[in-house]
Amino acid sequence: MTVVFACVDADTLGGVQQVTHTLAQGLAERGHEVHVVGLRRARSPFRYVDRPRYHHHVISRGEPANRLARARADRRLRRLLGELGPGYAVMTSPSAVIRVRGLLPARLRPIGQYHGSYDHARGCWHLASIRKHYPELDQAVFLSEDDAWRFAEHALLPNARALPNPLARWPETMSALDAPRVLGVGRLEGVKRFDRLISAFARSGAPEPWELHLIGDGAERERLRAHAEREGVAGRVVLRGPVPAAELPAEYLGASVLGLTSEHEGLPVVLLESAAHGVPSVAFDVSGGVRAAGQVLVPPGDVDAFAAELRRLVDAVEERRRLGADARARAEAFRLDHVLDGWERLFAHVSR
Template sequence: MTAARDLFLVANSTDELGGVTAWTHQMARLFTGAGHRVHVVGVHESELKMAVPQAPGYAVTSLYERHPATARPLRGARRFSLPARRAERRRVAAKKRARATLESVLAPAPPGSVVVVTQVWPMEWLREIDTSHLTVVGMSHESFAYSRASHRYHWIKRHYPHVDRWLVLTQEDADVWAAEGLNNVDFMPNALAHLPDVPSPRTEKVVCSIGRLADQKGVDMLLDTWAKVAPFRADWQLHVYGAGADEPQLRRHCRELGLDGSVRWRGRTDDVPGALAASSVFVQSSRGEGFPLALMEAMAGAVPCAAFDCAPGVREIVRDGEDGLLAPVGDVDALADRLLRLTGNPRLRDAMGERARVNVQRFSEERVLELWEDLFALLER
């Protein structure tokens, strides 16, 4: 029997459409079920929302009603701009209120409580309050390479050496961060959220993509890939599930490629298992990933995957040539080849799909929860 703890999961948002939000509520549910007292905290409420539990069984708090304003130094002509000075005063006042809210949540927590900062950005607020009585675990849900190419790399190097443990998603990335001087680094995989009772029959001539319609997910490259596949698979369709700011441009790109007859824009879905059950192949065209939940869910449904090998987490999940097919990141010709192989060979689809369903269960919720409990016990020593 594990010891009950106060656990706080602090994320960018508690309701934003995306994998980290889904992971946050999944882990909150698992920790609550294991007897821990859980509080989910988000920096802000989101405009593009995902379905979250109405009565989750744990506390949920947002520090802001909407995305907070970004700090803009009062330099040059801005020093003399009355609107700019007023906006800065409003931003500072709002951040002071947000900081007070976060402090009211964390200050009463007993010693031994654990704060898991699930993304890099919320650490900005956490660093401004007293957490000396708490164990602080920092996390990133993206690969080292994706962080390295962004401003988050310098933020991590500056702020994360102080946390009790810095978690990434794979041993491969943990080794790279250790070489960068972060000696508190460890890794923790995401957990498989759902294993359908009945796998996909793989009878529909549908290739499925699930993800936000944003640059990171590479749907533009997926359309370029499908333009190479569609002429050889006239009886197949590509179903794109997701929503996001890039949708108008992507639809326009689809029309320009002449793909409107074979691409279906399905919008966001709260029934991922249903979408996968109606598909025979899953495709992931991301420029960068962490440990993608949608990829694991597809494999759990026995839907074989073709994906860009864009992160250690992807090749940790997919065993290339055994339970899925990987292509070099950004190589649309190679991804098209993988899709042509899977769509053109029912025996290959079935064999890889069935192996995928078995292999992905090594990331079961029970196993990952055990890893978290081991980590909590280690940090308590």
């Protein structure tokens, strides 16, 4: 069958994009014809799969500047979709649903994903858009049972279903958890609130030679560097920049604790990846997805509570190992084959 994943931007460094390419490659390896469609070109494209077995398309060089440019882009997209065989079109965000739904031929069954939490949707325009557009789709897919239930109850969605993000690969080796390193992974953007992670690391009083390593790049880089200076830990906060996907496993193996201090999340892949490597995590409790994948949870925004839990894990290697083993066992549910099975069951359900 044909499976289309439609993203506003399919190639930026980000969780939605990583999950999309992972699912696309997995389904293609199972023999399906898979297409990843980016509505606009990324400014700095990131390569997620070295040898993709799926088709990749970019509709526009950037956001269409006027109605005429949008009409031309829509014609290109309609023509592409019209050439595909019967199957399913997975639109990965409310913006993608708005843009793509009206251009789909009848033989492509519409499925809407949402990669955020109910709480995040409620705090912005997403909830109103989901209420308006997702009920008319064949299926609405959310990242956790908790979020699917809340959208069904409070957004009156009759078609809500939970499917988690997958792990791209399952590591055979676990971290020894003996390196004096706390790890943060993600875009250095405001929503990730790495300033809170730096503050928590400083307040934890983690002794030398413990360090905080931040992997990723973004507009907040220099502000975070200055924040570490103000917190008195500039010499022990290492801004590593972006790391190729193939090299990330070594980063998890070299870490003893992962910190997640985002303003909001759906089901962050970084929690799954760290758990699969046996690395325990401390995270703000911001979504059902974080609760499903996270371990040590603290109230959202409570930096002092975060610092206390961080120090507890820094001080206790046996507790790190206990939590790390539990994290790896929990991560089994997110292995790629299990998630792909869930998608194929969803496709079968839609076809009935």
